[in-house]
Amino acid sequence: MSEPVLAVDPLSSLPGYALRRAANAMMAELGARLAPLDLRISDASVLLLIAGRDDMTSSEIGKVLDIQRANMVPLLGRLDAAGLIRRVPIDRKSQAIVLTGAGERRLAEVRAITGRFEEDLMARIPAPHRPHFVPALQALVG
């Protein structure tokens, strides 16, 4: 009668496990919200990153977002095929990835969705913990 409905996950208090679970849950949520825009999370990240810039190469984007050069190819291929980006030659070796007009418009939709998402995410965290969340995460990547 007083038994828990389901035994509480004994792993959920482990920081590593909690981190994995939370990230999985939130990324599934974000992915679902971006789906109507026909964009994956990585796609949206690229749009957000190159906004207002005309000098970022594929390699540079990959370095910042932790995506390998080889894996940037199909990603940018999708964005290009969707008409959201354009490749502008810098020299005969490098090319800048820049937003097209359609890319700018799609970016505005991305901003609306991700902005809402970030708000909702933070809102789920009890207020006392809230200001510590991003700093703690940032300390882990360094």
Add this chain to the structure above:
Amino acid sequence: MSEPVLAVDPLSSLPGYALRRAANAMMAELGARLAPLDLRISDASVLLLIAGRDDMTSSEIGKVLDIQRANMVPLLGRLDAAGLIRRVPIDRKSQAIVLTGAGERRLAEVRAITGRFEEDLMARIPAPHRPHFVPALQALVG
């Protein structure tokens, strides 16, 4: 002269993005530490979960760990093939997944590694943020 060496990732202050990055980095780290045991993170999670129990079915493990029934099959198949678990019939439909002797011994190694990992993870977070970390993450999964 005062320009940053590399433009700081403008996305890193977004909670969702920071969460994703931190989780990726930490899981890559944990995966590397578990590799010598020939276990993946999910494998180790299962061992930790069924420790000291003899009544958990594949479906129950999946519910707790957020792994679908279909995906539990190859996972348990690996653990079985490695001799770490045994399937004990509960009735003609269900079977309990229990640790073998080898499973118990492997689990001890897992505990040593994950314990160390959790310590190192928390140590990277500045002390003031530390007590807020797990509670904040737990609030996100509910």
Add this chain to the structure above:
DNA sequence: ATACGATTGCTATAGTCAATAGCTTTCCTG
């Protein structure tokens, strides 16, 4: 100026992981 190492963008491939649909057998309940 030029030779050499590094970088860019790319192909091709393989592995991990999660998600879906569907099947059979067994269990449980009305």
Add this chain to the structure above:
DNA sequence: CAGGAAAGCTATTGACTATAGCAATCGTAT
């Protein structure tokens, strides 16, 4: 004891990551 739910499984797909390798170009240090 009939019908729905659950267990365990097969099969397949897609997203994402990782590795190796290649040709062309760039930058630099002689």
